[in-house]
Amino acid sequence: MALAAPTEPGATRFASAGLGTDQIFLWDINAVTAPVAAAPGGCGGGGGSGGRRRGKGGGPAGTAEDGSNIGKSTAAMSSVVTDLEGQKESVYALAMDPAGTLLVSGCSQNLVRLWDTRSGERQVKLHGHTGNVRCATIDPTGRLCLTGSSDHTLKLWDLGQQRCVQTLAGIHACSVWSAVPDASWHYVYSGGSDGRVYATDLAHRRSTLLFQESHGVLGLCRDDTRTVGEGVWAATMGSDVRRWLTDIDDDHYLHHHHAGSHRKSVGDNAGGSAGAGAGRFGLRGRLEAELAASQGGGGRGDEGESGGMAGSPLHADRNHHPRTSGTWFAAAGSSAPRYGSASGAGAGAGHHRDAPALPAPVHAAAAVTIPGAAPITEHAQLNDRRRVLAKDAAGVITVWDVTTCTVVKTLPPGPPGADGKEASFAETLQAENTPVSIPSWFQLDARSGSLAVTLTPASAFSAEAYAIDMSVEGANDETKLNLGVQTVHALLRDWAAARADTVRGGEGDARGGGGGGPVDVNALGPCDDAGVFRAPTRRPLLMCEAPAGAATVLMRSAGLEGTDAEEAALPEWVVDVAAGTYAVPDSPKTSFYLTPSEGMPSLSQGKVTAPRVLGVRKVCSYVINKLNLEQRPGMKPEDLVEILCNGTALDPGMSLATVSTFVWKKGDDVQLHYRLKKGAAVKADTGISSA
Known part of the structure; x- marks a missing residue:
């Protein structure tokens, strides 16, 4: 996700965009309600979208001069709501000028686009990059823009003239993911997908390896406030955030600045007076003078290589071999050769065997490290549909209970296999799983690095279990509980009680588990709170997605007060479940045939329809009842009757769904057989012989 905000006091608008949708959103920080404008198709290569688009409020959207659609939102949401939408053509970079009136976006179509945030219109598109535009920043004057791309280059744009005035190539041997100038715009710090961060002297076009991260650098943020x-x-693909110093020792700098070969490469292209001017007035002042004196040059969006910039200190000798002047090396033009990865084994290294080895970074260790949790990289639902197996980037495997949002087990590294390697995630999953079949009632993803569980009314009520199998005190063998219903109650039990107090003037809600008193689980309705799942100790965030065209709601499940605004923000079906009024669908059914083994008495009904969750033990009880067998006190149903499938005696704790999945393994109705165990007594009036 990309964000951009102005820096001037009093500016209130900011922009957001990202992956998966077709819009860039402008927001008002004071309202925090809904986007003030939405710009669909922000990085499309062509003109219009070829049609009218309806805005978020349901009305027709306006159309900008270039054919882009601008949807004006009329949604009125509570201040607890945050809209999380982006753009279909992936937007990797956003930047705003200090006043917040100009927005720059970079996207997967290799384009840099300029927007007027006051009108929401796209002003111009700038060509030049040959790869995804991954980062952008605008200088304090709002005239210059610096972008980085997966084409390994940094480009400096003059937004007034709408053209690229300089390309910095040969610094990175990989995609440039982040870049931030210093306060004076004399230096740029840029990070790549290989974890290297370079400091580039824009006045003299020299770069040095400032520091090395162990993961790709996603973002850099300048910090001038620290006294140290x-x-x-630096934020990376890893879990830690680090602060690195950007100072470079003066003696170290001057030594390499006066190195013979490097001084010659700068002097040949720059001229002494221009270089001195750069030192006194900085990049922007010199650029003003050069552009004023420029005659011609490249057209809009292209670098003018033969124009007035060619004789300036910003223009590098394309024949000069970079990285030959010690720690500092000259940044080359766009045709400069590429170099290898941090390990020295990159593709570029193979093409340039005479290239010198990379020097050590200026700073070997970060000044400050903020440790973070390793992101989850692999995950899978276990067969019981309550637990999730997850592996993080550090290799730690944990078992989560989604009904309580807690880690219930941390697994040690698996035993090495025959090849001496640790067990894979798939092998650990197989070892941890049990042969049980329960419908999936939630969806799972870890794109954010954390587990996200999604409940929808179409599937949230698909799984249920017998209360007695869930160790619910006082439950009989007929009471079933819905896993989705009980999970929603665990998340919103406190909110439901607070909401009842609000609606009923403080009288509270005595239904289900929300009333605080003893609960007869056998007397509850299918949507009531049985209190079987405790509220999570660390309450998760709730992201409530409304139907298409409405806002997405992000809210904390902790600290809710039962207000009207909270009820309006929650999906209606969730509110109904929390209140115990939702019409929970009937349990899914399955059919099976129950026939006697050889020599056993027959039942009057051979085909039976029952819930999929029905256990084999219940089938034993059914046979006992139909055959009128005598069941003495203390005897279990499986002590009298044995159920078989495909010639295998079934575990009494298995459900019909589990038998179908793991034993029967066919698409048609399950075929079960029963036989009486030795010593099973038949009541005398049935006329059936004992086994």
């Missing part, structure tokens, strides 16, 4: 020295915060 100027620095940047």
Whole structure:
């Protein structure tokens, strides 16, 4: 997700975009209700979308001059709501000028686009990059923009003239994911997918490896507030955030600045007076003068290589071999050769065997490290549909209970296999799983690095279990509980009680588990709270997705007060479940044939329809009842009757669904056989002989 915000005091608008949808959103920080404008198709290569689009409020959307659709939102949401929408053509980069009136976006179509945030219209598209535009930043004057791309280059744009004035190539040997200038715009710190962060002297076009991260650098943020020295915060694909110093020792810098070959490469292209001017006035002042004196140059969106910039210190000699001047090396033009990865084994290294080895970074260790949890990289639902197996980037495997949002087990590394390697995630999953079949009632993903559980009314009520099998005190063998219903109650039990107090003037709600008194689980309705799942100790965030065209709601499940606004933000079906009024669908059914083994008495009804959750023990009881067998006190049904499938005696704890999945393994109705165990007594008036 990309965000951009103005820096001037009093500016209230900010922008957001990301992956998966077709819009860039503008927000008002004071309202925090709904986007003030939505810009669909922000990085499309062509003109219009070829049609009218309805805005979020349901009315027709307006159309910008270039044919793009601008949807004006009329949604009125509570302040607890945050809209999380992005753009279909993946937007990787957003940047705003200090006043918040100009927005720059970079996307997967290799384009840099300029937007007027006051009108929501796209002003121009800038060509030049040959890869995804991954980062962007605008200088304090709002005139210059610096972008980084997966084409390994940084580009400096003059937004007034709407053209690229310089390309910095040969610095990175990989995709440039992040870039941030210092306060004066004399230096740029840029990070790549290989974890290397370079400091580039824009005035003299020299770069040095500032520090090395162990993962790709997703973002850099300048920090000038610390008394320990100027620095940047680096966020990577790893879990930690680090602050690195950006100072470079003056003696170290001057030594390499006066190195003979490097001084020659700069002097040949720059001229002494231009270089001195750069040192006194910085990049922007020199650029003003050069652009004013420029005659011609490249057209809109292209670098003017033969124009006025060619004789400036910003223009590098394309024949100069970079990285030959010690720690500092000259940044080359766009045709400069590429170099290998951090390990020295990159593709570029193979093409340039005479290239010198990369120097050590200026800073070997971060000044500050904020540790974070390793992101989850693999996950799978276990067959019981209550537990999830998850593996994080550090290799730790945990078992989560989704009904309580807690880790119930941390697994040690699996035993090494025949090849000496640790057990794979799939092998651990197989070892941890049990042969049980329960319908999946939730969806799971870990795209954010954390587990996200999704409940929808179409599937949330698919799974149920007998209360007695869930160790519910006082439950009889007929009471079933719905897993989705009980999970919603665990999440919103406190909210439901607070909401009842609000609606009923403080009288509370005595239904289900929300009333606080003893609960007769056998007398509850299918949507009542049986209190079987405790509320999570660490309450999760709730992301409530409304029907298409409405806002998505992000809210904490902890600290809710039972207000009207909260009820309006929650999906209607969730509110009904929390209140115990939702019409829970009937249990899914299955059919099976129950026939006697050889020599056993027959039943009057051979085909039976029952809930899929029905256990084999219940089938034993059914046979006992139909044959009028004598069941003495203390005897279990399986002590009298044995059920078989495919010649295998079944575990009494198995459900019909489990038998169908793991024993029968066919698409048609399950075929079960029964036989009486030795010593089973038949009541005298049945006329049936004992086994």
